[in-house]
Structures are given as structure tokens and as C-alpha cells.
Amino acid sequence: MNILFLGDLVGKNSFYFLKKNLRNICTKYNINFVIANAENVAEGYGITPKISENLFKAGVNVISTGNHIWDKNEIIPYIAKNNNLLKPNNLTNQSVGQGFFLFETKKNKKILVINLLCNLFMRKSDNLFESIKNIMKNFKLKKNCDAIIIDIHGEAASEKQAFANYLDGKVTAIIGTHTHVPTSDLRILPNGTAYQTDAGMCGDYDSVIGGEKNEWIENFLKKPGYKKIKPACTNHTMCGVIIKVFEDTGLSSVAKQLILGDILENKIPNEKLFL
Numbered sequence: 001m002n003i004l005f006l007g008d009l010v011g012k013n014s015f016y017f018l019k020k021n022l023r024n025i026c027t028k029y030n031i032n033f034v035i036a037n038a039e040n041v042a043e044g045y046g047i048t049p050k051i052s053e054n055l056f057k058a059g060v061n062v063i064s065t066g067n068h069i070w071d072k073n074e075i076i077p078y079i080a081k082n083n084n085l086l087k088p089n090n091l092t093n094q095s096v097g098q099g100f101f102l103f104e105t106k107k108n109k110k111i112l113v114i115n116l117l118c119n120l121f122m123r124k125s126d127n128l129f130e131s132i133k134n135i136m137k138n139f140k141l142k143k144n145c146d147a148i149i150i151d152i153h154g155e156a157a158s159e160k161q162a163f164a165n166y167l168d169g170k171v172t173a174i175i176g177t178h179t180h181v182p183t184s185d186l187r188i189l190p191n192g193t194a195y196q197t198d199a200g201m202c203g204d205y206d207s208v209i210g211g212e213k214n215e216w217i218e219n220f221l222k223k224p225g226y227k228k229i230k231p232a233c234t235n236h237t238m239c240g241v242i243i244k245v246f247e248d249t250g251l252s253s254v255a256k257q258l259i260l261g262d263i264l265e266n267k268i269p270n271e272k273l274f275l
Contacts (some may be wrong), residue, residue: 001109002274003034003242004243005035005036005149006199006202007037008043008199010172010203014202018067021238028271029271032105032163033201035064036167037063037065037066038060038063042072044118044230047085052075062101063114066115066177067117068090076096080097082097086113089094089115089131090131091117091126093145100113114149117153132146142249143223147175147245147248150173151189152164153176160198164195167193169191169193173194173195175195175196182198182259183197185197188255202238204237206262208229242256243275254272256273
């Protein structure tokens with residue numbers, strides 16, 4: 001079983017580039033399941049029901065999110081009815097929507113996808129480590145699920161790395177999102193869990209984390225404060241991870257970085273690894 005995880009989609013152009021390339025990628029790498037973080041797809045802030053539906057039509061199976069999940073009010077009634085759009089499970093005092101869900105593929109494989117928010121330098125959330133304890137009590141690899149994938153959304157590399165080592169051998173993969181910068185530390189940890197501190201974003205890298213760079217510069221030259229910045233939309237790149245799952249253990253046998261598009265050096269895995 002092969003799973004594709006895509007980092008944060010930023011702006012509507014990221015969706016169009018995904019739509020253009022996703023089917024070919026899934027065919028080339030025999031992808032059985034697609035997860036995409038899309039909390040910045042709606043002009044950089046949040047996601048809407050229409051965009052969610054379009055992502056599912058394009059081939060995404062599950063949408064994960066982060067601290068911008070509630071930026072568009074219209075997403076609240078939608079997420080309450082759609083389990084394939086996740087919110088961070090440990091967001092404080094947010095009862096609407098699911099933070100994890102057990103999905104079934106067309107080939108009857110059960111994949112648990114968990115969405116979590118880090119605590120350091122992020123909006124208020126319940127303790128990351130306590131939150132995952134409560135979930136893992138009910139799910140075990142190869143007992144009631146064939147794979148467990150966690151999107152850990154946060155700023156601090158130390159927190160993400162500690163969390164990954166805490167769960168090494170208990171889940172298939174832990175992939176970081178939020179910083180929009182692809183890290184070079186993708187690896188399989190000693191006990192079989194694939195890990196990357198941040199998958200990077202799907203968006204324009206001639207930017208500042210996906211936003212118009214001149215607006216960001218102006219924001220820092222003046223008194224820094226909260227200001228909505230338009231997504232950059234000239235160039236296009238998809239960043240993500242392809243994971244091959246051991247059938248007998250549910251852990252990772254192969255994990256390779258995928259970077260396709262402009263600006264960044266492309267990383268195109270050998271498809272033979274995913275036969």
C-alpha cells in the first residue's frame with residue numbers, strides 16, 4: 001500500500017497545480033490513498049466547502065488542517081457533516097468536526113488519519129502528548145487498522161521530533177506541516193515510523209511562506225502585526241512524501257520526498273520503489 005501526503009496548500013493556484021498533476025502522480029507511484037493539508041488554500045487563510053469538494057473530486061481522500069481551520073465561517077457546518085475534512089484534534093474548546101477518523105480504501109485497507117496541533121508558539125491547544133494517548137488506546141496497527149498517519153502541525157522542530165520518537169514503532173508515519181518549508185530530514189526512525197519535520201507547501205516559493213514577498217517585507221519594516229497577505233501566484237510547486245507501507249506490520253518500508261515544480265530543486269522518486 002502506498003500513501004501520498006501533501007504539505008500545506010497555499011492559495012487557489014496550488015489547487016490548480018495539484019489538479020493538473022495528482023492523477024499522473026497517483027498512477028506513476030501506485031498511490032492508494034492521498035492526504036493533503038489545505039488550511040491555507042482559501043487565499044491563504046482557511047478553507048471553504050467548495051474548495052473541499054473540488055479537492056475530493058481531484059483525487060484527495062482526506063484533508064487535514066491546522067490553526068487556520070476556522071478562518072472561514074462557512075466551513076463550520078460543512079466540517080460537522082464531513083469526516084474526510086479534519087480539524088486538529090487537540091484544539092481547545094472546539095467540539096465541531098473530527099480530529100481523527102478511520103478511513104477505508106477501495107481495497108478494504110483501513111487507514112487512521114490523525115490531525116494534531118503543536119503547543120509551542122501556536123494557538124492554544126490541549127497537550128499534544130496527552131491528546132495522542134487517548135487516541136492510541138483504541139487503535140493498534142494490524143489489529144484494527146492497516147496504517148496510521150499523523151499530520152503534526154506546528155512551529156518547533158524540537159516538539160515535532162520529540163513527538164515522533166515518542167510514537168516510533170506505533171504509527172506508520174508522522175509528517176510535519178505549518179512552516180511551509182520542506183526539511184531535509186525525511187527518514188524512517190529505528191522502530192519503523194516514517195518522519196519528516198515539515199513536508200513543505202504546495203504553492204509559490206518565490207514568496208515568503210507562500211505570501212507576496214513585498215507585502216511581508218513591508219510588514220516587517222513597519223511595526224509587525226497581524227495583517228492578511230495575499231498568496232504569491234506566479235510559480236507552482238508541489239511538496240510531499242510518498243510512503244510505502246509494510247503489509248505485515250503497518251510500518252513504513254520506504255519514504256521518499258516529492259518536490260515537483262518551479263524554484264526548488266525537484267525531487268522525483270524512482271517509481272520502482274513503490275511497485
